[in-house]
Amino acid sequence: MNRSLRGSLVTALTWVLVLAFFFPVFWMILNGFKPESVASSVNPKLFFSPSTEGYQLAMDRGMKGYLLNSVTAAVTATIIAVVLAIPAAYALSIRRVKNVENALSFFISTRFMPLAAVVLPLFMILKTLGLLDNIYMLAVVYGAVNLPVAVWMMRSFFLEVPFEIIEACRVDGAGLGREIFRVALPLVLPGVASAALITFIFSWNEYFLATLLTSSAARTTPPFLGSFVDGRGQFLAVLSAAATIAALPVIVAGWVAQKQLVRGLSMGAIK
């Protein structure tokens, strides 16, 4: 077989596999724009007259409130994680503490601790304090869950800052705040983006803690979606519309920041 023909065949195969893999997402988006009777039909339809009925129904179920809660939780958690991670990572890379390795394994072992290990006391404490179903409390927990990853990742970026720059800044007599925020931080902005992206994605998508620590006022989008499981009758269009809205922010963020994604997922190990 000649080389270019084989190349085209492999390319064709690649596209078939990629599109097959993407199909459930495509189908979700498509179903969201179908009238309910078309979406729930036994014979799948590729062509139909589009409708926003599904989106309307999702909004009628109060989805806007859940989305707002998700935004609050994810943004607050991201701020908490990044603000605490920057100085900590700095102390593990440039202004070094003793026992950097011990501190690093402390963070990583916290990252690997299952949520199941902490959820009961958190629930009981929040219940006692009357802070269950409080969106900021959920955000604080998300901040803690993501902090270790943010620290590791920020550290891997700080390690790449040429030490001469820090040295020059110190010789000039700049204070610590200036050294970190004016000199080092601007050089590692992709790291900040990476840490923020991972925290945002996790917090936006989180289901387990959201189900247990919120009930109505602070309910976020994932448990709202989960409530479709007990639905009766036909609901594929409204479900698909709701799932599309819910998934969209993270999909777009991930598409835009593909490079940061890999480094973030590997906690900075892969550059």
Added chain:
Amino acid sequence: MTVTELDTVEAETATEPRRVNKKELRTARGLLLPAVIFLILLTQVPFVVTIVYSLLRWNLLYPNDRGFTGLSNYASALTSGDLWPSVLATVLITAFSVILSVALGMIFAILLDRPFRGRAIARTLMITPFLVMPAAASLIWKYSMFDTNIGILNWLSRTLGLPVVSWSTEHPMLSVVIVLTWQFTPFMMLILLAGLQGQDKGILEAAQVDGAGTWRTFTWITLPHLRMYVEIGVLLGSVIILQVFDPIAILTKGTGGTKTLAYLLYERAFIGLDVGQAAAYGVVTVILTIIVATVALRTLFKVFMAGGSR
């Protein structure tokens, strides 16, 4: 003035951790402490409390009958017949999903490493399943893929004249594994793709010149190079999937051998209201995770310390 001068000298040698002065160390500690205290309060302390809970007789249905009960929650976990099926479900779901997504991720990484027109678009489409909210992914699979009436898989079966299958009730474990594999294949692909791109092109060309075929170049040069990336993918993937809850809650509700530890704990605590018993399951989850994570840690540290020391 002498003190200031001394400080400057010390600061210049700050690359050497052993020779840093006290003030410098105090500053560094001050930078680190907020994060450490925050984490201790929100994760370490609750974990210790979980261990205490696990030693208590404490059911929220009987709030007055609360007391120390020693290891009896663990004993009943071992004898009640809930624990081992749950450990097994957790381990099997994790193992199958990780192995399948690494295998598929490898195939996609190789295919998408080749230059071809539209590669950036193909990659973008390919990472999407990983980005879809897990709750949404499980629901979409449950209703628009697996459903006996409106699911695409059964439409395919009917079109091909095959029997209709109620996936999430007849094959609950397989259904969960399919959804997890679908979500984690892009994760593995991203990591392996980074590995492929980090390969020394010179070595690959040299191998071609020396007459090594594509297959031999792959097995002798590329695969050994990718080993580290496979390890990172497997370990990170395992630690995440060990905690799996969403697809269980949405697809199977723990039926048919899919009751993972996270779901068992949820059932015990929030439906059965047995705090003591649930806490014991929480502790068991940690032990299981430690076993997996110890291996993970060792590998990650090897990778980091090799690449990141100043």
